[in-house]
Amino acid sequence: MKDLLHVTDLTTGDLTRLLDLANGFQDDPRSASHLLAHRIVPMYFAKPSTRTRLSTAAAVTRLGGTPIAIGPDELQLRRGETIADTARVMGSYAAAIVIRTYADADVTDLAAAAPIPVVNALTDGHHPLQAIADLLTVQEHFGQLRGHRIAYVGDGGNVARSLMEAAALAGMDIAVATPPGYEPPDEAVAFTAAEVDRNGGGFLLTTDPVEAVKGASVVYTDVWLSMGDPEEDQARRRKALTPYRVDENLMALARDDAVFMHCLPAHRGQEVTPGVIDGGRSLAFRQAANRLPATQAVLYALLTDRLNGRP
Numbered sequence: 001m002k003d004l005l006h007v008t009d010l011t012t013g014d015l016t017r018l019l020d021l022a023n024g025f026q027d028d029p030r031s032a033s034h035l036l037a038h039r040i041v042p043m044y045f046a047k048p049s050t051r052t053r054l055s056t057a058a059a060v061t062r063l064g065g066t067p068i069a070i071g072p073d074e075l076q077l078r079r080g081e082t083i084a085d086t087a088r089v090m091g092s093y094a095a096a097i098v099i100r101t102y103a104d105a106d107v108t109d110l111a112a113a114a115p116i117p118v119v120n121a122l123t124d125g126h127h128p129l130q131a132i133a134d135l136l137t138v139q140e141h142f143g144q145l146r147g148h149r150i151a152y153v154g155d156g157g158n159v160a161r162s163l164m165e166a167a168a169l170a171g172m173d174i175a176v177a178t179p180p181g182y183e184p185p186d187e188a189v190a191f192t193a194a195e196v197d198r199n200g201g202g203f204l205l206t207t208d209p210v211e212a213v214k215g216a217s218v219v220y221t222d223v224w225l226s227m228g229d230p231e232e233d234q235a236r237r238r239k240a241l242t243p244y245r246v247d248e249n250l251m252a253l254a255r256d257d258a259v260f261m262h263c264l265p266a267h268r269g270q271e272v273t274p275g276v277i278d279g280g281r282s283l284a285f286r287q288a289a290n291r292l293p294a295t296q297a298v299l300y301a302l303l304t305d306r307l308n309g310r311p
Helices: 012-027 052-063 083-091 106-115 130-143 158-169 187-197 209-213 231-244 284-303
Strands: 038-046 066-070 097-100 118-120 149-153 173-177 202-206 218-221 257-264
Touching: 012 130, 012 158, 012 187, 012 284, 052 066, 052 106, 052 149, 052 284, 066 209, 066 284, 083 149, 083 209, 118 130, 118 231, 118 284, 130 158, 130 257, 149 158, 149 209, 158 173, 158 187, 173 209, 187 202, 187 218, 257 284
Parallel strands: 038 066, 038 097, 097 118, 149 173, 149 218, 173 202, 218 257
Antiparallel strands: none
């Protein structure tokens, strides 16, 4: 396994290995500080970023390397150079490439041409680094993943998709509540259902947030308006998603020890109330912190060939 483009690239064993590595990097952040000595990792960001950009830079630095952040105006792509040519050139200088962009096809093309690992740091369809950090946070809080139900409420986009796929690999119970027309893609539903059958747990796809949250250990949501949403769609999305706001009444339906999670940035008063995200049950900022060891684990695993059954 050269690249991490989607959660579905992973096996259950891979995910367990990444979580173990991330736990190790939490305990000893500099345990592999010579891995990237005198090497660079370009970080290409076509979209704005706070957590991904900073956590990736910190992860590369902790592995001994030099992160280099690059935007669309700093490469020759807009002057007609192909993604494949760009990938080949980067591969002759760098140890790995981290990319946040819009189209999944661009990441796939980059990885196909690059001779070095490529990590998807968010596309319109997927957010694998976030999902790994999310499960790391749940495991850290509850001590284990199996036996816990994670309920996602809101738009079934990239965050929901990667989260449900990762939870299925981990053998968790997953409930996803979305408005009609905002469901996760069919292929993500099929993958999740198959992995739940293989690994245990359960899977519920519903339009009812109450049904999803009842008995959940984790209640999770994301922003209503994503980067790049057309202005004319915003009023429609707000209307559809308002019944899916996570407030104190919805949280009360979950387990007494349930926690709230959000990948951030958050819009208080839209997808979540201030009392929930800023309250004592919120792990949102722990999630953000865990992006660092999760990203460090992914880079380490890819660069040392530790995935797909390798020791």
